Amino acid sequence: MRERTPFPKELIERLPRLKLLLSGGRHNKAIDTDACRSRGIPITGSDARMATVATLEHVITLILAACRDIPQNDGAVKAGGWQTSLVTGVTGKTLGVVGLGRLGSSVARIMSTAFRMKIICWSSNLTQSIADEQAKAQGLPVAASDGDKMFKFTAHVA
Structure with a gap:
């Protein structure tokens, strides 16, 4: 349950x-x-801590797989074809994160650190000051080198 x-x-x-x-x-x-x-x-x-690690790894894997079209291209190769699409990398792109709890803030930290992604986050109880606190708690500067917020709060989700 x-x-x-x-x-x-x-x-x-x-x-x-x-x-x-x-x-x-x-x-x-x-x-x-x-x-x-x-x-x-x-x-x-x-143990929620272990579940969080496994879930975190899975989320990162799914993000990378989706951006690299791995499922589609894997299917094409298995069917005897070859790569069917141009792939998109994640470096320097923007990632939307819903929620900045333990999992969301970890995803945001990894993706911003490893891939220099800009992070836009939303949660029903999130404000920009809380997003700034989460950036600090993750060991990240509040603002990136270009002055933009590291975790930028957005008031709506599409």
Whole structure:
């Protein structure tokens, strides 16, 4: 189950054969732990830190694969053809990041550091000052050498 999926006592009582509850995180405040404990139902979860690393690697891989048209070109080669499109690199381009939590800020840091990408970010609770704080927390300067903000807040998502 996802870490924010409500799992109240009423739901636990309606599941008489429930033997184990596995959550996507270590500490899930949405689960009624007392109700589970009273029924002898163990609750376990994954280590969110490791999931974040694996997810981070996967996100970076997907960004690079999409920009290099790897899925399409791989299919063309396997079908006996050759590269079917001109590919686009990421260096110096702009990356839009939705959310600057642990995962989003890590993606932004890696892509801005490794590929000199400009980062535009959006979140429902994000302001430019919070984006600046996130840049500092990631060990990045608030502004790039051209004076542009390292993580630039945008008020809308297309």
